[in-house]
Every structure is written in structure tokens, then in C-alpha cells.
Amino acid sequence: MKLTLKIWRQKGPNDKGQMVTYPVDNISGDMSFLEMLDVLNEQLIETGDSPIAFDHDCREGICGSCSLYINGEAHGPDRAVTTCQLHMRKFHDGETIYIEPWRAKAFPVIKDLVVDRSAFDRIMAAGGFISVNTSGNTIDANTIPIPKQDADAAFEAATCIGCGACVATCKNSSAMLFVSAKVSQLSLLPQGKVEAKERVLNMVNRMDEEGFGNCTNTGACEVECPKEISLENIARMNREYFKAALSAE
Amino acid sequence: MSKSAILSSSIAKKYWMAFTGLFLSLFLVGHLLGNLQLIFITGEEGKRAFNEYAFFMTHNPLIKVMSYLTYLSVLFHAIDGIFLAIQNKKARPIPYAYNNPGANSKLPARQMAVLGSVILIFIVIHMSNFWWKMKFSSEPMPLHSVMVKDPQSNQSQTLYLTHTDNFFPTSAFETTPMAEAQMEIKNETDFYNKQVNIKMGEGYKDLHSLVMTFFGQTKPGFPTNKYALFAVIGYVLAMAVMSMHLMHGFSSAFQSLGLNHKKYNKAIKTFGTAFALLIPLGFAIIPIIIYLNK
Ligand code: HEM
Numbered sequence: 001m002k003l004t005l006k007i008w009r010q011k012g013p014n015d016k017g018q019m020v021t022y023p024v025d026n027i028s029g030d031m032s033f034l035e036m037l038d039v040l041n042e043q044l045i046e047t048g049d050s051p052i053a054f055d056h057d058c059r060e061g062i063c064g065s066c067s068l069y070i071n072g073e074a075h076g077p078d079r080a081v082t083t084c085q086l087h088m089r090k091f092h093d094g095e096t097i098y099i100e101p102w103r104a105k106a107f108p109v110i111k112d113l114v115v116d117r118s119a120f121d122r123i124m125a126a127g128g129f130i131s132v133n134t135s136g137n138t139i140d141a142n143t144i145p146i147p148k149q150d151a152d153a154a155f156e157a158a159t160c161i162g163c164g165a166c167v168a169t170c171k172n173s174s175a176m177l178f179v180s181a182k183v184s185q186l187s188l189l190p191q192g193k194v195e196a197k198e199r200v201l202n203m204v205n206r207m208d209e210e211g212f213g214n215c216t217n218t219g220a221c222e223v224e225c226p227k228e229i230s231l232e233n234i235a236r237m238n239r240e241y242f243k244a245a246l247s248a249e
Numbered sequence: 250m251s252k253s254a255i256l257s258s259s260i261a262k263k264y265w266m267a268f269t270g271l272f273l274s275l276f277l278v279g280h281l282l283g284n285l286q287l288i289f290i291t292g293e294e295g296k297r298a299f300n301e302y303a304f305f306m307t308h309n310p311l312i313k314v315m316s317y318l319t320y321l322s323v324l325f326h327a328i329d330g331i332f333l334a335i336q337n338k339k340a341r342p343i344p345y346a347y348n349n350p351g352a353n354s355k356l357p358a359r360q361m362a363v364l365g366s367v368i369l370i371f372i373v374i375h376m377s378n379f380w381w382k383m384k385f386s387s388e389p390m391p392l393h394s395v396m397v398k399d400p401q402s403n404q405s406q407t408l409y410l411t412h413t414d415n416f417f418p419t420s421a422f423e424t425t426p427m428a429e430a431q432m433e434i435k436n437e438t439d440f441y442n443k444q445v446n447i448k449m450g451e452g453y454k455d456l457h458s459l460v461m462t463f464f465g466q467t468k469p470g471f472p473t474n475k476y477a478l479f480a481v482i483g484y485v486l487a488m489a490v491m492s493m494h495l496m497h498g499f500s501s502a503f504q505s506l507g508l509n510h511k512k513y514n515k516a517i518k519t520f521g522t523a524f525a526l527l528i529p530l531g532f533a534i535i536p537i538i539i540y541l542n543k
Binding site for chain 2: 006008019069071072073077098100103104105106169171172173174204205207208211212213214215216217218219220223224231232234235236237238239240241242245
């Protein structure tokens with residue numbers, strides 16, 4: 001496959017940056033998108049150019065490191081996959097592919113396609129935890145009965161890998177899907193219920209401070225999420241927040 | 250914490266959008282039912298029904314409270330909505346060079362602020378056309394009157410529609426012949442007996458004829474509207490915009506309030522779609538029918 005790539009190049013956080021065009025050839029449909037970029041980077045290194053910086057780690061679709069806004073969609077045109085699991089067979093010979101970093105005020109570009117997603121870490125630090133000591137005398141998980149629906153919903157929410165596709169795809173750069181998944185995952189379970197009120201208030205507060213936009217319920221995040229996190233989580237967080245805002249001391 | 254949480258956080262702003270949006274949707278139902286009298290009750294009876302209704306809507310204390318709540322809701326909804334839209338724009342200072350939002354969301358959902366702003370402009374024009382003329386205009390609004398011929402003298406006489414009780418205005422409705430010679434009109438609508446200087450009753454502003462002439466009909470005492478066709482087209486277009494706003498807005502409000510449940514989502518969506526189609530359609534057919542019946 002022969003492709004024309006239009007890629008965002010930016011030397012550092014303060015560089016203005018621009019789209020640069022690169023032709024690539026001999027791309028196999030069985031390659032992952034990241035492998036295709038590896039091919040391009042080897043070409044660039046051979047010609048003395050600096051390789052394109054992009055985030056990646058496990059390349060198994062579970063770590064949430066890889067990002068990339070491909071042809072106007074987070075993680076490209078495929079559904080329920082991360083960029084490392086996106087295959088080049090989704091594109092056709094001669095196609096022009098736009099590759100950009102996540103765009104959000106809260107996710108500043110570090111270099112090329114790499115953005116700083118530590119805003120998510122700070123949101124987690126604001127309340128995405130339970131304050132019980134789990135070391136040493138761990139008790140059996142089955143000693144506390146949990147309704148299956150709750151356990152399932154918590155587990156589904158917990159599949160969020162924190163990649164930031166929801167922010168990237170949202171027209172408002174809203175982090176509601178991420179934050180709501182984390183809020184749900186914890187507050188649906190008995191151990192998490194204890195701190196549910198402060199958690200939702202603190203995490204939402206932090207989310208606002210980080211400069212993410214507001215949710216407009218367009219539903220784009222749910223469609224683009226590689227883990228198919230549901231909008232139900234956002235509704236749950238809105239409910240939780242309402243209760244907490246009215247009753248927390 | 251909880252004080253600012255319920256007023257200014259991102260989620261709280263959305264509750265207010267949803268509450269005011271749903272309240273305004275409810276208002277639309279009431280407003281539409283009132284307006285439908287314009288086409289479903291015809292002739293003199295229709296004129297009388299509509300003007301009585303308009304009087305009731307502007308005088309009943311309970312309705313007055315509701316109307317102030319509606320003004321407040323529109324203002325709050327519009328200001329909050331514009332604030333949110335500005336904040337959301339700021340959250341992405343550098344746009345994508347290539348974006349394909351159509352792949353994951355619907356156009357009305359992405360353009361709520363634009364649609365809302367068009368509605369806001371429409372509301373301003375709409376209120377200056379009717380509400381302003383009814384309440385504040387420097388030219389007195391013509392009162393509801395009928396010309397009758399006295400069978401004995403064969404002379405024409407103007408009869409005004411008046412009532413004498415302010416507290417239950419609609420119940421004390423009557424048609425009194427008020428010969429202009431004995432009567433004097435003060436404060437636009439108050440009928441005074443010239444000789445004894447006593448208020449005899451209150452007239453009804455003829456909003457019905459104002460609306461009818463605005464949309465192309467000819468009524469005595471009202472100048473014809475040369476641009477009636479444009480008024481009809483503008484009104485219908487505004488309703489199309491309203492339809493799109495509600496198409497996303499109605500079900501969106503439930504999600505904002507946290508009312509998302511597998512069992513009811515489909516019903517909410519279906520009801521919202523029907524609401525978004527039928528209510529604006531109901532409004533839009535009224536000026537069209539008035540125009541076609543001219
Ligand atoms: C009768 C008139 C109107 C009705 C019935 C109405 C109804 C609604 C409803 C039900 C929503 C959904 C709320 C939510 O998603 O939680 C909404 C959202 C919105 N409305 Fe209106 N609206 C009206 C007029 C306006 C006006 C005049 C503006 C002015 C700019 C406006 C701007 C917006 C915006 C920006 C949103 C999206 C808010 C967001 O999701 O962040 N609307 N509207």
C-alpha cells in the first residue's frame with residue numbers, strides 16, 4: 001500500500017508546530033497503525049530526519065498509552081480499538097491520512113504526537129481511590145455480597161484505560177466519560193460507597209480546574225471509546241454529584 | 250463546597266440548562282394550545298375567544314408568576330448556554346486540522362449554541378412584534394370592537410367588548426354597547442362615563458386582529474402587512490430551528506439530570522423525537538393557515 005501521511009510535527013511544548021506531509025510505501029494491510037509509523041520513523045532516521053514522537057507501550061490495546069487522532073477520529077475509523085489494534089487494512093491504497101495529537105487545553109502537546117495527560121492523574125489523585133489499608137490482612141473478596149448487576153457495572157466502568165480518546169473526540173474537550181467511569185467503578189461497590197460524596201465533588205472540581213470543557217451529551221465519546229464505556233456512567237455521576245452537592249457537609 | 254458545587258460547577262451548569270430547558274418545553278405546550286385557538290375557532294367567536302384568552306394571560310396573578318418564571322428561564326438558559334459554549338470553545342484552543350465529527354455524533358447535538366442563538370433572535374423579534382405592541386408601544390393598541398347597525402335608527406354603532414370585574418376577568422365577561430358619545434377611553438383600555446366620570450368597564454386589546462394582519466389578513470383598524478409572506482417564512486424557519494434544538498435537547502436534558510435507565514431510555518428518546526417534531530410543527534402551521542385564508 002502506498003500512502004500519503006499528513007502528520008503534526010512540533011519540536012517542543014512552545015513550538016508552534018505544523019502539519020508535514022510524508023509519503024510511505026510498501027505498507028502491508030496486516031501491519032498495525034503503530035507499525036506503519038515505525039516504518040516511517042526508520043525511513044526518517046535513515047535520511048537523518050528526526051523520528052516522529054508518539055506514545056505507545058503494551059501494543060495489546062490494554063495500557064491506554066497510544067493515542068492519535070486519525071482522519072478526524074480518535075484512534076482512527078475502527079470502533080472499540082486503540083491505535084495499536086487498528087490495522088492498515090482499514091485504509092486503502094493511495095489514501096491520505098491525517099495524524100494529529102489529542103487536542104485539548106488540558107492535554108498540552110509535549111512533542112509531535114505526544115501529549116501530557118497528567119491532568120487525568122491529578123483527577124484520580126483528587127478522589128479516585130479508597131482510603132482503606134489493603135496490605136497485610138486482606139479479607140476474602142466474597143465475604144461482602146454484591147449484587148451481580150452492580151459488580152458487572154463496576155467492572156465495565158473499570159475497563160476504562162484512561163487513554164483520553166473521550167476528551168480528544170468531544171467537541172468540548174470534556175473529560176466526563178473518563179471521570180464518570182472512575183467515579184462509577186468505585187462508588188458502585190461497598191468499599192467505595194463510604195467516600196462516594198467527597199469523591200465525586202473533588203474529582204469534578206479537579207476536572208473543572210484542569211480546563212476540560214462541559215458535557216453536551218453529543219455521545220461522541222461513547223462511540224469513539226476503545227473500551228465502549230457507556231454514557232450511563234455520566235448520568236450516574238450527574239446523579240451522584242447532585243446528591244453530594246446538596247447533602248455533603 | 251456544596252454551595253459552589255450547586256451553582257457553578259460544570260455539572261451544576263448542566264442541571265440548570267436541563268431544568269430551564271424542560272420548563273421552556275412545558276411552556277411551549279401551553280403557548281401552542283393557546284395559539285391553536287387562532288385556527289381552530291373561526292370568525293367572531295374565534296376573535297373573542299383569543300382576546301379573552303390574551304386578557305386572561307396578561308392579568309391572572311398565577312399566570313403572571315408563570316410568565317415571569319418563563320422570562321427568567323429564557324434569560325438564564327440563554328446566558329448559561331452562551332457561557333458554556335464559550336467555556337467549551339476555550340477548552341480546545343487549537344482545532345484539529347482534519348476532523349470528522351459526523352462519524353460519531355449528530356449535527357443538532359453539536360450545534361446547540363448556534364440553534365439556541367437563532368431561537369434567541371427569534372424570541373426578541375417575536376416579542377417585539379406582539380408582546381411589545383400589546384404592552385409597551387406608544388401607539389395605543391386598537392380595542393376589540395364590532396360594528397353593528399341599529400335596526401331602528403339604521404345607524405352604525407361601534408360595540409366594544411368589555412368586562413367589569415378585574416379579579417375574575419373572564420367570568421365577568423360581557424358585551425356592552427358603549428356609544429362613543431357618552432364614553433371616554435382612558436389608560437388605553439378603561440372606559441369612563443363622561444358625565445359622571447366613573448369607570449364603567451375595561452376593554453380588550455385586539456391581539457387577534459394584530460396577529461391576523463401580521464400574517465397577511467386584512468382587519469379594520471390595522472394597517473396591512475406588506476411583508477406578511479416574509480413573516481410567515483421567517484416564523485416557519487424559526488420553528489425548524491426549534492425542532493432541531495429540541496431533537497437533541499429534550500432527551501439530553503434527562504441525561505443531564507442523571508435520568509438514564511435502560512428501561513426508559515428508548516421511551517424518553519421516542520417521546521423527545523415526537524415532541525421535537527410535533528410542537529414546532531403545530532406552531533408553524535398556524536401562520537401558514539392564516540396566510541392562506543387571507
Ligand atoms: C423555548 C426555547 C428553548 C427551549 C424549549 C430549549 C430547550 C433546551 C433543552 C431541553 C436543552 C437540553 C438541556 C441539556 O442538555 O441538559 C437545551 C440545551 C441548550 N440550549 Fe436551549 N432551549 C430554548 C432556547 C434556547 C436559547 C434562546 C438559547 C440561547 C443561546 C439556548 C441555548 C442552548 C444551549 C447552548 C444548549 C446546550 C447546553 C449544553 O448541553 O451544554 N436555548 N435547550
